[in-house]
Amino acid sequence: MQTSSDTNNKVSVQTLAELGPLPMKVALGCSVLLPVAFVLGFLMDNGTELFAFSYLQSTFFFLSISLGALFFVLIQQLTRAGWSVVLRRISEFISMGVIPLAVLVLPIVLVTLSGSDVLYQWASSKNVAGDHLLQAKAPYLNSGFFALRYVIYFGSWIFLARFFLNKSVAQDENGDPELTLLMERRSGPAILLYAFTISFAAIDFIMSLDAHWFSTIFGVYYFAAGLVGFFSTLAITLIYLRSKGLLQEPINVEHLHDVGKLLFAFNCFWAYIAISQYLLIWYANIPEETVFFLHRQEHGWGIISLTLVIGHFAIPFVFFMSRWMKRNPKTLFFWAAYLLVMNWIDIFWLVMPNVKSGSGESLGVSFAMILINICCTVGVGGIYVAGLLKFAGEKSVMPVRDPRLEESLKFHNI
Amino acid sequence: MATTIEQSEETKAKAEPELLGLLAEFDDPDALIEASKKVRDAGYRKWDTHTPFPIHGIDEAMGIKWTILPWIVAGCGLTGGTIAVGMQYWMNAVDYPFLISGKPLFSIPASIPITFELSVLLAAFGAFLGMLGLNQLPKLYNPIFKSEAFRRVTNDRFFVSMDAKDAKFSEIDTGEFLKSLNPINVEEFWSDTESPKLPRNLTLGLSLVGVVMLLLAGLVAYVRTTTSPDPRIHIIQDMDFQPSLKAQNTTNLFPDGREIRPNLKGTIPRGQFKDDNIPFYYGLKYLPEDQDVVTIALQDEKKTDDKKAPADKASAEKPAAPAAVDPVAAKLDKLPWVTEFPIPVTEKLMARGKERYRIYCSACHGLGGEGDGLVSLRAMELLQGTWVKPASYHTENVRKLPIGRLYHTITNGVRKMPAYGSQVTPEDRWAIVLYLKALQKSHQIDADTISEAEKRKLRDTK
Numbered sequence: 111m112q113t114s115s116d117t118n119n120k121v122s123v124q125t126l127a128e129l130g131p132l133p134m135k136v137a138l139g140c141s142v143l144l145p146v147a148f149v150l151g152f153l154m155d156n157g158t159e160l161f162a163f164s165y166l167q168s169t170f171f172f173l174s175i176s177l178g179a180l181f182f183v184l185i186q187q188l189t190r191a192g193w194s195v196v197l198r199r200i201s202e203f204i205s206m207g208v209i210p211l212a213v214l215v216l217p218i219v220l221v222t223l224s225g226s227d228v229l230y231q232w233a234s235s236k237n238v239a240g241d242h243l244l245q246a247k248a249p250y251l252n253s254g255f256f257a258l259r260y261v262i263y264f265g266s267w268i269f270l271a272r273f274f275l276n277k278s279v280a281q282d283e284n285g286d287p288e289l290t291l292l293m294e295r296r297s298g299p300a301i302l303l304y305a306f307t308i309s310f311a312a313i314d315f316i317m318s319l320d321a322h323w324f325s326t327i328f329g330v331y332y333f334a335a336g337l338v339g340f341f342s343t344l345a346i347t348l349i350y351l352r353s354k355g356l357l358q359e360p361i362n363v364e365h366l367h368d369v370g371k372l373l374f375a376f377n378c379f380w381a382y383i384a385i386s387q388y389l390l391i392w393y394a395n396i397p398e399e400t401v402f403f404l405h406r407q408e409h410g411w412g413i414i415s416l417t418l419v420i421g422h423f424a425i426p427f428v429f430f431m432s433r434w435m436k437r438n439p440k441t442l443f444f445w446a447a448y449l450l451v452m453n454w455i456d457i458f459w460l461v462m463p464n465v466k467s468g469s470g471e472s473l474g475v476s477f478a479m480i481l482i483n484i485c486c487t488v489g490v491g492g493i494y495v496a497g498l499l500k501f502a503g504e505k506s507v508m509p510v511r512d513p514r515l516e517e518s519l520k521f522h523n524i
Numbered sequence: 525m526a527t528t529i530e531q532s533e534e535t536k537a538k539a540e541p542e543l544l545g546l547l548a549e550f551d552d553p554d555a556l557i558e559a560s561k562k563v564r565d566a567g568y569r570k571w572d573t574h575t576p577f578p579i580h581g582i583d584e585a586m587g588i589k590w591t592i593l594p595w596i597v598a599g600c601g602l603t604g605g606t607i608a609v610g611m612q613y614w615m616n617a618v619d620y621p622f623l624i625s626g627k628p629l630f631s632i633p634a635s636i637p638i639t640f641e642l643s644v645l646l647a648a649f650g651a652f653l654g655m656l657g658l659n660q661l662p663k664l665y666n667p668i669f670k671s672e673a674f675r676r677v678t679n680d681r682f683f684v685s686m687d688a689k690d691a692k693f694s695e696i697d698t699g700e701f702l703k704s705l706n707p708i709n710v711e712e713f714w715s716d717t718e719s720p721k722l723p724r725n726l727t728l729g730l731s732l733v734g735v736v737m738l739l740l741a742g743l744v745a746y747v748r749t750t751t752s753p754d755p756r757i758h759i760i761q762d763m764d765f766q767p768s769l770k771a772q773n774t775t776n777l778f779p780d781g782r783e784i785r786p787n788l789k790g791t792i793p794r795g796q797f798k799d800d801n802i803p804f805y806y807g808l809k810y811l812p813e814d815q816d817v818v819t820i821a822l823q824d825e826k827k828t829d830d831k832k833a834p835a836d837k838a839s840a841e842k843p844a845a846p847a848a849v850d851p852v853a854a855k856l857d858k859l860p861w862v863t864e865f866p867i868p869v870t871e872k873l874m875a876r877g878k879e880r881y882r883i884y885c886s887a888c889h890g891l892g893g894e895g896d897g898l899v900s901l902r903a904m905e906l907l908q909g910t911w912v913k914p915a916s917y918h919t920e921n922v923r924k925l926p927i928g929r930l931y932h933t934i935t936n937g938v939r940k941m942p943a944y945g946s947q948v949t950p951e952d953r954w955a956i957v958l959y960l961k962a963l964q965k966s967h968q969i970d971a972d973t974i975s976e977a978e979k980r981k982l983r984d985t986k
Binding site: 385388389392393395433522 | 580581590594625626633634636637
């Protein structure tokens, strides 16, 4: 354990390496499930489709968490927030997950480039030729442009995540307040770039699975889902690290309370966006729009839709509103884990109803689907967490020489 | 002498000053927190701290219980939600069921926005008013403000105030206890001895304002309950004001400058197709080859009317003569008029005909059809030169006319009589014709054919 060179605030520098090799081993062990899911995909009926969609679902589930983290980092810099300094480095680590995910998403792009319509109908020229609407959308939805946009999206996110982590880490060494000012200045344009890329990425990768359907709020929906996922992950990570003796002093119940408040608030935000999307489609009752929700009422998807309404919003709204729930690390951990699972179900609900069998019929919820999906999620999650641990490496888990650290350490809710 | 009386009155009005509490002054927030902990631990319940800014940790130091405001807000929010759902259910599904685009009369998705808004609104009211209520606000005056030292509470001093109503409070013990907390000063504060009285001018001014406000309300009430020739003031421009074009005006919207659009060539407006029932619509057995004959005849007739108005007057007096002279009248005579009613003749139709006749025809033609209507009588009295006395129905000429011709006359008019086709529906026109025939028959009855009872009744009826 080293101590910071800044004598004014004697903060000990801690790194994730203090956790020992176990987390990395567990993460790598989990990643074995990804090939297992792949093999399962070959054994089961319609397995190829199930695996392809599960893989997309898993990567975009973790991507939503990393993008939520990136948003949190940007917004803290943009608002010159003082309270959050102690937990900003962890968020920066999580945002670095876009790098392993860029690699993990690459096969999806390559498969699409090869003209396969396993995932995207519009990728196959045969489908486009027989479909008037796909022809109309072809100038945007074509595999070449799709691949180009993949490069732009992930390029932007990797650039943003690396920029804000590297500048912050550099400040650990020299304590230069200019770096904070630089990050604050860059966060404005950065958040614009972020808003456009996440919105269009959600449209490209998830909404275009059903190429006939469209919703102008879809990008915001994915963003809202991602923030719920991120704040859950942040709360879980912080409580876990504190239980392992990391960040125990700097992060106290006041910070956890605020993370809980944000998690609660963005869960309400998610519900608000979800009902906004539903309500307009329900009211207008236009066939090409209602088809999205019609799919999700049949073949067992209705139960999952209701689970989201009640489980993702109603239940946590009633119980998680309490101050006590958010200030108690155990209950906070429970609700964070609960909402992370709900977020997983949410992305599952977005992606999986689009699975069609080889003969073109929609598939209902099945044991095979859930099994392959869970294996896939755990496998991708293993690679994701291993990547995060790798990037965290020997870096401090807290920006030890941030000019606002003092404020953050003394943070207190009224 | 006078002064002493005044003094005694004053002393009567004065109440005994009462000790309200003690005030301890500190110059450091940390000292205040330490003092607060001691006061809390000493078991006092009615006491407070006063600071220029919020101090972290003062709640715990004072042992303040967590506020019940969240429960008030939750209660208000739930009330709002319940009202919203109940109101929407009552309005949409019970009181005024109105089907909109095939949705159920009461459906949850449609109710969500209102429910959300009303819950939030009432929760906000609950939060705001609840906060005011729990803080006992607004409080315009507090005896503690009389302390000179207390003025620095908004700047750099920190105070603990002990309320004398506290069960543990005693002037000496509590004072000693406060001194043991090492304040820079301890003082007492007392209740006011003078009853707060408003200045007379203020009372007068406020009464005046009250009267003026009543006047305004009275004016509004007066205007609301009386009539006025002026159009009312439209704060909200409702459907009285429409951007539609006024009838019979010109416009630059269309190249022909006409604001009313003529029918397209070769089209028949909805409900205007008449050729499927010629007797009913035209009063003719069949349409003559020259379909326009009816309207042309009418136009020609009008021209001749305008030219020879005096001659027309003469013709009215001598009906036989113009028929021979006027080729149009001759043409009309030759048309194949119907002689049977093209709709079922019923009591109801007769009653309808009587009613319509009295509305449209009797003003000129008279209730009995003798051409002695009030309009006609008045015109005669005024000696109007151009007035043509309406024909009596009971002349040989009119009686011989086929009913189709009568119908045609009502529809298109004759001589000075205007056309009523645009105001009276075809069925009503036939009803009038029916009543007219009845009137004619009533003048031609043979006395031998009616019974004694009927004769007696006729004699008695006036």
